[in-house]
Amino acid sequence: MAGQQHQYQVTVLWQGGGDTGTTGYRDYGREHELRAPGKASIxxxxxxxxxxxxxxxxxxxxLVGSLSACHKLWYLHLCAxxxxxxxxxxDHAEGEMDAALGRFTRVTLRPRITLDSDSSESRARELHDHAHKKCFIAASVNFEVGCQPDFIRQSASHG
Structure with a gap:
């Protein structure tokens, strides 16, 4: 993957101008749709x-969801x-934004991971640090992204 460039296209469609457009802060709608080819709109x-x-x-x-999902994808990859x-x-992720500063100050990921009974919890915990270092989204933000994992044990069903 090193050296490869990846492109992402998203369309944001806003039609909330009504009859008056942005004549005042309260005069326009904030609703919009995020679209990408072949995907459901958001x-x-x-x-x-x-x-x-x-x-x-x-x-x-x-943004908080993107950080959580990116971390999870890398984490599962590394676990495999x-x-x-x-x-x-x-994951029950939380983000903190300081509106006075106009930016996020922290996001904390709180994943609850169910491990099979044979997996090493210490190794599973250690892999979160590796996932954080590999997460493209976390590497792209200028605020702290923390991770506080919690583990549960379950026997894998072999049926």
């Missing part, structure tokens, strides 16, 4: 604190290579 808006629709995804949630068997993975 209904987006601003955070409700910025007059957005609470029922739609906002950019801040998408290391012989650590993950049976389930659920």
């Amino acid at each position: 209904a987006g808006s601003a955070d409700p604190a910025f007059l957005g629709d609470k029922d739609r995804w906002n950019p801040e949630e998408l 290579e290391a012989g650590v068997v993950v049976l389930a993975y659920e």
Whole structure:
């Protein structure tokens, strides 16, 4: 993968101008759609604190979700290579944004990982550090991304 360039195309479609457009801060809608070829659209808006629709995804949630998903994908990859068997993975990630600074200050990932009974928990814990170093999204942000994993044991079903 070294040296390869990857391209990503996303269209953000906004049609919330109504009759008055952006004549004032409260005069336009924040709703939009994120689109990419061959994929379901994502209904987006601003955070409700910025007059957005609470029922739609906002950019801040998408950023936190991107960090969580990237970490998880690398983590599962590294576990597969290391012989650590993950049976389930659920992350309750949280992001902190300082509106006065106009930026995120931290994101904390809190994955709950179910391991089979034969996998090393210490090795599973160690692989989070490696996943963090490989995560493209975490490497692209200028704030701390922490990880506080919790592990559960389960016997793998061999049926």
